[in-house]
Amino acid sequence: MSVTVRVPAKVNVQLAVGAARPDGYHDLANVFLAVGLHDEITVTAAEELRVTCAGPDAGQVPLDRTNLAARAALVLAERYGRAPDVHIHIAKDIPVAGGMAGGSADGAGALLGCDALWGTGASRGELLDICAELGSDVPFSLVGGAALGTGRGERLTELEVGGSFHWVFAMAARGLSTPAVFREFDRLAKGREIPGPVASRDLLDALAKGDVDALAATVSNDLQPAALSLFPELADTLAAGRAAGALASLVSGSGPTIAFLAGDAEAAEGIAGALRASGTCRTVRTAAGPVPGATVV
Ligand SMILES: C[C@](O)(CO)[C@H](O)COP(=O)(O)OP(=O)(O)OC[C@H]1O[C@@H](n2ccc(N)nc2=O)[C@H](O)[C@@H]1O
Numbered sequence: 411m412s413v414t415v416r417v418p419a420k421v422n423v424q425l426a427v428g429a430a431r432p433d434g435y436h437d438l439a440n441v442f443l444a445v446g447l448h449d450e451i452t453v454t455a456a457e458e459l460r461v462t463c464a465g466p467d468a469g470q471v472p473l474d475r476t477n478l479a480a481r482a483a484l485v486l487a488e489r490y491g492r493a494p495d496v497h498i499h500i501a502k503d504i505p506v507a508g509g510m511a512g513g514s515a516d517g518a519g520a521l522l523g524c525d526a527l528w529g530t531g532a533s534r535g536e537l538l539d540i541c542a543e544l545g546s547d548v549p550f551s552l553v554g555g556a557a558l559g560t561g562r563g564e565r566l567t568e569l570e571v572g573g574s575f576h577w578v579f580a581m582a583a584r585g586l587s588t589p590a591v592f593r594e595f596d597r598l599a600k601g602r603e604i605p606g607p608v609a610s611r612d613l614l615d616a617l618a619k620g621d622v623d624a625l626a627a628t629v630s631n632d633l634q635p636a637a638l639s640l641f642p643e644l645a646d647t648l649a650a651g652r653a654a655g656a657l658a659s660l661v662s663g664s665g666p667t668i669a670f671l672a673g674d675a676e677a678a679e680g681i682a683g684a685l686r687a688s689g690t691c692r693t694v695r696t697a698a699g700p701v702p703g704a705t706v707v
């Protein structure tokens with residue numbers, strides 16, 4: 411028997427970052443939006459735990475027990491006192507190390523898939539606790555839609571969204587390590603007072619109304635200067651998207667994927683075409699959001 415789970419990527423429409431905490435994490439006001447780029451995770455009963463991956467970026471995905479999908483199976487099996495003997499196949503469409511929570515999506519998908527395959531009867535709250543243990547972005551991959559993440563980003567408040575937003579994503583030729591970007595944030599912040607992170611009221615209103623111009627005026631990412639400092643060529647991609655008529659442009663999460671907000675689906679295709687022609691990125695994709703979180707298909 412197999413279970414397949416579809417899990418979306420995310421873009422952070424606001425990422426407000428506080429000072430480094432004693433545990434090394436940073437408090438965040440993290441406004442997540444799930445967008446229509448998906449990984450599909452299929453779990454099948456097997457002789458032993460095994461991970462396979464297919465897709466353009468598959469070569470960069472670890473297939474050992476460090477894979478977040480494998481870790482999800484191991485944590486759930488441990489909790490329910492059973493063997494984690496499952497074959498996890500990841501059909502990967504979310505860019506790897508792109509700041510779009512690809513690994514987190516696989517963790518949430520494998521967790522939901524194994525839970526269904528094994529019939530553990532775990533509550534939604536229990537699954538969310540395991541997600542938070544796996545990584546700060548993993549609970550959102552399970553929940554999807556739009557949500558405000560506080561704490562290190564794992565404590566979620568779901569948000570109402572009054573419409574669909576159209577995005578263009580420009581993927582870079584290499585990845586960025588999330589811890590390295592947070593470290594660069596700390597280095598750039600040295601000697602400065604870092605205020606506590608707060609979600610923007612105007613941005614939450616823009617989401618609730620489905621007002622794309624108001625959203626464009628309020629998106630922000632405190633990690634952007636750090637990502638640009640480690641990857642200066644991203645400035646060319648940002649400029650190319652702006653020149654092509656994007657309403658807003660920002661680094662997605664810890665980068666290096668750049669997210670461009672478009673007025674509608676047609677405008678998104680136009681911006682995507684101009685970005686492809688610009689030669690400033692590896693691949694370009696369009697996607698709309700919000701979309702649902704991890705779903706058994
Ligand atoms: C940049 C974002 O993607 C925005 O959504 C997330 O904050 C990162 O979430 P993630 O990849 O699930 O990150 P985790 O696996 O929890 O943490 C990886 C590393 O990122 C840094 N990290 C992450 C989250 C956070 N609130 N503060 C941090 O400083 C820490 O160095 C941590 O060791």
Ligand SMILES: Nc1ncnc2c1ncn2[C@@H]1O[C@H](COP(=O)(O)OP(=O)(O)OP(=O)(O)O)[C@@H](O)[C@H]1O
Nearest residue numbers: 477478506507508509510511512513514516547588
């Ligand atoms: N299932 C997985 N898919 C992709 N990468 C994984 C997976 N499990 C572990 N990894 C490791 O995690 C690293 C980060 O990959 P990922 O694609 O999750 O980055 P990301 O999208 O930038 O994450 P985030 O946006 O949550 O910070 C990879 O370089 C890889 O070594």
